[in-house]
Amino acid sequence: MWHGEYRDPRLVEVYDAEHPWGWEDDFFMRVLADRMTPRVLDLGCGTGRLAIAMAGAGHDVTAVDPARACLDAARRKPGAARVRWVEGSFETLSPGAFDAAFLAGHVTELMVTDEEWSGALHALRDSLVVDGRLILDSRDPAARPWRQWDRAGTERSIVLSDGSAVVAWTEGVPAADESTVSVVHHYLYPDGLELTSAAVHRFRDETTLRDTLRAAGFRVDQLYGGWSREPPGLSDDGELIVIAVAEPRIGP
Template sequence: MWHGEYRHPRLVEVYDAECPWGWDDDFFMAVLAEHSAPRVLDLGCGTGRLAIAMAAAGHAVTAVDPAGPALDAARRKPGAALVQWIEGSIGELGTREFDAAFLTGHVAQFFVTDQEWSSLLHAVRRALDEGGRLVFDSRDPEAAAWEQWNPDESWRSIVLGDGGVVEAWTEVASVSGGVVSLAHHYRFSDGEKLTSQETLRFRTAEELRASLHAAGFRVEQIYGGWGREPVGLSDDGELIVIAAAFS
């Protein structure tokens, strides 16, 4: 199945167990606090960890995701009532409704073709008020993260909230022109095996800058790591972008 970590109830539980609060969340909360942003969009919010934290900090948060099972998990979490949850896409939102928009967890890489990515950026630009900021993360292709996505290096054991253990590993199917297709395998203690597939687009910093400018954004900063290191000078292998909407 495609993106099973958000669409299959058992894999949603695995995702939440494997992805607790981390340095990336601290970074995004810090960036949010740097400018006044009463109205916040969390696009591709998944199971809602960051959206709930932003709402708890006093922001009016709208969290959007096309995956119903992920949103079901988000709505069950403490503090979820403070967030407006929308199952769907950004196309269902109006214009100039937000002061900041976040795409976290490398959601930006799910938009594989140039047309998909351009359409998304233009839609976010319409949803942001003048000067509103777009913040997102994308893996740096120079770090070649896919080279570690093999059964030997990616194998891990994940402990669920009920104490159950899931074995997981990743395999890459293809790498071509910045597009990487892969499969995540999960083996549960009761014997069930599930596979989640995805295709990711790795864009360079230059490609991101050009696409953002074409959509009406001014790039303020691109970091290479969660400690705000320059691109290429962090083991995190990230491209963390902060851009502002302009006329």
């Protein structure tokens, strides 16, 4: 389910250096401020950038991730003491514990099978109060982002805290139906060491997201294609950003 960047401390450092605060974080913080949401879940929190900011804004934040190396890096950051850090995944969530839940940073794509995705959505619905919000992002498969995932299209230099630079690139091979893409990330260090990390990404279109959310007990309230709240397909961001609301359970 999770990239090696989140498990190898050397790659966690590279990941953290490559992902400073961005416009997507501004978007999530604005969404969080739209309503009174004292108790917040960040599922798949990574190295904790968003969780720490949400806690700094006064929210009671629980940040959950299965990767210990990632959580270790998160705990070392300023402001980390305000966050409740949990090693685990959606199986660890308590019923009715949150007013809002976030699946940020394309975490949704790493839940590859239908069973895992459905299990996560049902667990998230159970963990939210009625009318609690689920906020998630996923790349829009209609934009076919994997077409650029080769060395020529993705090679970049990542500067670490000690001033050294790691050369990184990504290679992606889509399945025949393009519903999944096998991805390998390469990291070349100055001393010649090359580390790699492999994962499979699952891309769900707008219809699939809406249908699976509805089946898990959510109502899609808003759905955007970009971080400036453009409609799907009308932004160069190539995203599907969903704000869904937990509906009351029907029946016993």
